[in-house]
Amino acid sequence: MKLQEPRKPEEVLAQEYTAGFVTNIETESLPPGLSEEVVRKISELKSEPEWLTEWRVDAFHKWLEMEEPKWAHLEYPAIDFQKISYFARPKGEPPKSLDEVDPEILQTYEKLGIPLHEQKMLAGVVETETTPVAVDAVFDSVSIATTFKNTLREHGVIFCSFSEAVESHPDLLRQYLGKVVPIRDNFYSALNSAVFSDGSFVYIPKGVRCPMELSTYFRINAANTGQFERTLIIADEGSHVSYLEGCTAPMRDENQLHAAVVELIALDDAEIKYSTVQNWYPGDEHGRGGIYNFVTKRGMCRGARSHISWTQVETGSAITWKYPSVILRGDHSVGEFYSVALTNNHQQADTGTKMTHIGNNTKSTIISKGISAGKSSNAYRGLVRMNPGARNARNFTQCDSLLIGSECAAHTFPYIESKRRDSIVEHEATATRVSEDQMFLCQQRGIDPEKAVSMIVNGFCKEVFRTLPMEFAMEASKLLEVSLEGAVG
């Protein structure tokens, strides 16, 4: 008699990563290695003004004195920073418009489903009734193109690559660069400050509601290269912006380093909504390859009643070390962090947030959903700090873990530091497993086990997906499905 095949959700097979192709173009890159000379060379390649060159060099020297953080719940071999190339860009003259961009690169973005043609997007509006999204496409160390720049300019919105901002908006840049994430903040922010290549710059003027979603799409293509981008978003008084970022990389057996810095500043009554769908190459099912994602993201609610909201969907990277945080300085300011972090196979994530309450009546909300499958490890790390001057501050934290199978791990490290008696801090946490009964119910209704797991995981993440812009929510949910592939046998 044949015994019923066991359908346990813990058997891990191969995982499909659809963004793992390589674009064949000629790249010019700096040889591996890091020194003051390399830092100066990057600055020179980008024709930067002296103040920025010196800022970088200062950061490099600070970095030399710093040590790699070891407190995260992560295990990986030491990174040899001399083996990494710190700058890579497609060969030839930088394109001045979209027409001059190498067709191979354009094709790359097309394959990834990122629209770089404004007309196409507009045509799409009629067809699908979706609103257009302005895109800044960063390929290795340089920005390839930024769309809808003119439309945005009519509203006074500045959306351009970081390099362009250095040239055209040096005053704004100087005023805000490194103010939210200081050079010395941590080892990786210092490294980024020394060698950062490109990224996006956004300025929303007073009272303006940005007429479309802004987004940056990061692609690492070259081998043995790190990507070190910087994003700076300034929302002036009473303005509003929603910004999305996505990231992918080819499948390679070597690990690659990605160390970004993102700074957000919201002045009085301004609102910034920042969403990330992080899909860097996670490595294969044996834990070979994948991106090391060491990222510092922080927002400053500088003005009264300002509002910063982070939403992240983290499915990629071999290692994720990331804590998008908010400093709540303005009275009545609001900080939010919504996170879905999924790890499968040998992936490791140590992610969470820091909410620092300084102003009166400040409020923060943290909703974190961690999903672990395969042999992966997933940790939530959060800090809620109520400073002595923060009258009537409130925080609500909900931290849920979902386990698929019996070889994975979930950890929660919540820290609460309250210096006041009138603050209210709530923390709720759950840990559950995808049960065999749930699987049996789904399968008995005719649903494939793979589909069942992704449906259950999607249900678990619903509260977070609700905060994403519509199209991103769909992409995120599809991504979960792909990332879970092989999580059931």
Place this chain on the structure above:
Amino acid sequence: MTLLDIVDLHISVEEREIIKGIDLQVEAGEIHAIMGPNGSGKSTLTNALAGQEGYQINHGSAHLEDKDLLELSVEERARAGLFLAFQYPVELPGVSNVEFLKTAVDSLRRANGLDDISTVNFMKELRQLVKKLDLDPEILKRGVNEGFSGGERKRNEIVQLLCLKPRVALLDETDSGLDIDALQTVARGIKEFRSPRTGIVLVTHYQRLLEFVQPDYVHVMLDGRLVRSGDASLALELEAKGYAWLEN
């Protein structure tokens, strides 16, 4: 036409034989009731037929029409037309009833080479079903069984039954824990499912449900065997005399 054909089936759980040789033939259009005390093996039979893990088939066969159920995975059995209404329906937090049922319907349709059902038609039908089972239409947006009362869960099982339209329904104590109004509602749903094309196996403790759904056959299960079979009057006799009457 025989829909469900079970021949000399023996089933063990953790090396212990629970079902000790069962024969059951369900013809199209028939309702069979299986009655028996706790622990007699009723749920073991239905769960094993649906393919749940942990049940070892030692001997015998089970076919749904020409399909050998024991060779199929859980979802393949469902796609072959087998439905199990659960005794204790579990929650799927955050997975809305609509999403769950649409996914299930489409999975069954795809297995039969059909396109996905149109959302408009599906929603129309589903709203009617929910109304028929006296459930608040709001439950369609809620997670599957999430925060449902016991009675709501059981009625939701019947919504799924009527929505998925299987050939054979195994109803595992769908009547337990229901008040009299809910019992009548559930009975109405079962009668609606009954047709010359479908077969029903009702597993129950009490003959209460059978007052509203008239079975063609009643079987009594004791210690893993069907020890007595008869028509609906057997249920009444059991009610009067108790199971002890059939022991020995």
